[in-house]
Amino acid sequence: MRSSIASAMQRFRPGIAPTLVVLVLLPLMVSLGFWQLARGHEKQLLVDSYAERRAAEPVSSVQLNDMADPAFRRVHLRGQFDAEHSVLLDNRMRDGKVGVELLQPFHDQASGLWLLLNRGWLPWPDRRTPPAFSTPEQALNLDAWVYVAPGETFQLHADPASSQWPRLLTALHPAALWDELGRSGFAYELRAEAGPGTYETTWPIVAMGPEKHLAYAVQWFAMALALLVLYLYLGWHNKKEKPHGSGHESTQHI
Numbered sequence: 557m558r559s560s561i562a563s564a565m566q567r568f569r570p571g572i573a574p575t576l577v578v579l580v581l582l583p584l585m586v587s588l589g590f591w592q593l594a595r596g597h598e599k600q601l602l603v604d605s606y607a608e609r610r611a612a613e614p615v616s617s618v619q620l621n622d623m624a625d626p627a628f629r630r631v632h633l634r635g636q637f638d639a640e641h642s643v644l645l646d647n648r649m650r651d652g653k654v655g656v657e658l659l660q661p662f663h664d665q666a667s668g669l670w671l672l673l674n675r676g677w678l679p680w681p682d683r684r685t686p687p688a689f690s691t692p693e694q695a696l697n698l699d700a701w702v703y704v705a706p707g708e709t710f711q712l713h714a715d716p717a718s719s720q721w722p723r724l725l726t727a728l729h730p731a732a733l734w735d736e737l738g739r740s741g742f743a744y745e746l747r748a749e750a751g752p753g754t755y756e757t758t759w760p761i762v763a764m765g766p767e768k769h770l771a772y773a774v775q776w777f778a779m780a781l782a783l784l785v786l787y788l789y790l791g792w793h794n795k796k797e798k799p800h801g802s803g804h805e806s807t808q809h810i
Contacts, residue, residue, distance in 0.1 A: 570791035578787045582780055589776035596769030603766065614699050617667040620742055627704035631746065632697070633671070635664040637753070639691035641737060642722035648677055650756060655679040658689055658755060659728070659745065661737070665695070670741035672730045673700060675748055676755030686722070692753045700746040703759075 570578075609628040617631050638661035645657040655678050662673040678687045705728075734741035748754045 570787055574787055574790055578783060582783055585776050585780035585783065589773045589780065592769045592773035592776060596766040596773065599766040599769060610701065617664045617669065617671075620667060620669060620671075620702075623702075626702040626744060628701055630699060630701045630749075632699055633662065633664050633673075633746075634666060634695060634697050635662055635671075636693075636695050637662050637673070637675075637691050639693075640721060641733075642689075642691075643672075643728070643733070644678075644687065644722050644724045645674075645728060646724050646726050650677050650679075650758070653679055654681070656687055656724075658687075660691065661733075661739070661741070662698075662746075670734065670737075670739045671700075671746050672728075672733065672741065672744075673698075673746050673748055674703070675753060676757045678755055689755070696752050698751050698753070699749045701749070703745045703747045705745075 606628045610630065612630060614630040614632040617633050620626065620631060623629060641661055643659040645659060648655050648657050657677050658675045659672055660675060662671045663669075664671055675689075678689060680687045728745060730741060730745060731743055747759055748757055750757050
């Protein structure tokens with residue numbers, strides 16, 4: 557048994573270059589596979605938490621500042637929008653269409669808080685003209701839920717400084733907005749449920765679902781396995797042939 561293993565190892569000659577490639581790529585592919593599995597697990601926990609909290613009844617807005625974990629909590633609001641300081645969140649897709657999300661400061665009567673309320677998605681097919689929207693002037697009763705972003709929004713470039721309103725942004729920072737307006741406001745965005753004064757409020761919870769992370773993990777593990785199999789195959793079938801003409805050469809007499 558040992559002699560057969562030793563014989564097989566003697567025949568295993570993959571070469572230096574393939575070995576270096578495998579030593580670099582194989583751990584990388586396996587680690588990326590496990591990273592995708594971990595991300596999928598995180599996304600599943602996020603989706604489960606969202607479903608559980610969205611099924612609960614809305615709480616009073618006076619409880620907002622006392623919540624240790626406000627993510628996805630439903631809240632009942634009554635108050636008015638500030639139409640003079642609208643924010644348009646750019647590069648938002650719905651069903652393959654480009655648009656923006658409309659956010660406005662909302663003064664809640666029960667808590668006295670300023671809230672940054674997302675009224676929904678608007679199409680923006682022609683960027684030569686600004687998106688059209690209107691703002692109710694009267695006090696409204698609304699249900700909304702707290703959106704806590706899982707991480708910082710990726711930006712190629714930071715949004716340029718501007719004093720114009722409505723303001724077009726690619727990333728949202730509520731605390732910076734409240735500082736600029738000189739108001740004491742809630743630290744997170746609230747997303748309105750369908751109701752008066754709202755637009756398209758079908759919100760995607762995560763940009764990539766947990767099932768996609770699982771699919772990517774399977775792809776990375778499959779590529780790692782294929783690389784290993786190819787490496788082993790080449791190692792056992794890469795035996796160099798002996799050069800021709802190493803034996804007795806035949807002579808011909810003319």
